[in-house]
Amino acid sequence: QSVLTQPAxxxxxxxQSITISCTGTRSDVGFYNYIxxxxxxxxxxxxxxxxxxxxxxxxxxxxxxxxxxxxxxxxTISGLQAEDEADYYCSSFTGSTTWVFGGGTKLTVL
Amino acid sequence: QVQLQESGPGLVKxxxxxxxxxxxxxxxxxxxxYFWSWIxxxxxxxxxxxxxxxxxxxxxxxPSLKSRVTISVDTSKNQFSLRLTSVTAADTAVYYxxxxxxxxxxxxxxxxxxxxx
Numbered sequence: 001q002s003v004l005t006q007p008a009x010x011x012x013x014x015x016q017s018i019t020i021s022c023t024g025t026r027s028d029v030g031f032y033n034y035i036x037x038x039x040x041x042x043x044x045x046x047x048x049x050x051x052x053x054x055x056x057x058x059x060x061x062x063x064x065x066x067x068x069x070x071x072x073x074x075x076t077i078s079g080l081q082a083e084d085e086a087d088y089y090c091s092s093f094t095g096s097t098t099w100v101f102g103g104g105t106k107l108t109v110l
Numbered sequence: 111q112v113q114l115q116e117s118g119p120g121l122v123k124x125x126x127x128x129x130x131x132x133x134x135x136x137x138x139x140x141x142x143x144y145f146w147s148w149i150x151x152x153x154x155x156x157x158x159x160x161x162x163x164x165x166x167x168x169x170x171x172x173p174s175l176k177s178r179v180t181i182s183v184d185t186s187k188n189q190f191s192l193r194l195t196s197v198t199a200a201d202t203a204v205y206y207x208x209x210x211x212x213x214x215x216x217x218x219x220x221x222x223x224x225x226x227x
Contacts, residue, residue: 003156023117038157045218045219045220046157046206046217047217048214048215051213051215052224057215058214088155091157098159098170098172099159100146100155101149101159102156102157103156103158
């Protein structure tokens with residue numbers, strides 16, 4: 001079961017927008033619309049911020065948005081804030097009725 | 111609000127079996143509204159999906175762990191469990207349990223399990 005590919009790190013200044021990519025295959029990201037994104041602060045459990053490609057759970061800021069094109073999903077964070085500094089993980093449903101995660105991206109707010 | 115709490119030994123010897131339990135409150139493990147999962151994260155590394163089960167009774171495992179993993183449920187205690195056999199140092203990780211609904215997901219705080227003699 002392959003890990004989805006994410007950039008190791010991204011950075012941006014407060015107020016800017018950044019995008020994190022998540023590349024899979026035709027068997028996972030490219031086939032299913034069950035793509036999720038998680039935010040994880042140090043020492044904390046991951047928090048779901050996007051599900052089903054672009055939907056937000058209740059209480060999650062609308063500064064977070066998700067999309068998908070082909071085998072690549074993307075998370076965009078607009079109006080960067082210091083509190084957004086964290087690790088971000090994508091995940092996708094797979095054909096084996098389980099899920100696979102990306103390797104994670106460390107977001108630094110400059 | 112659904113809450114989950116992992117429990118179990120924090121230290122397991124190589125070649126032995128790792129066993130963890132996830133206690134669920136505010137929701138039912140037999141609910142058709144959720145599926146229940148185990149995920150792990152080695153220190154300083156990324157997340158790895160271990161497996162899940164659905165209310166229908168089906169269980170699904172990461173193919174790379176399938177030969178060593180069992181997920182079971184105890185509806186009378188509203189708990190589900192993870193069993194990982196023949197552990198090595200590579201199985202040292204924080205183990206999380208999670209419950210996923212249609213538009214929400216809840217995670218436990220995580221339990222660190224170290225494999226060492």
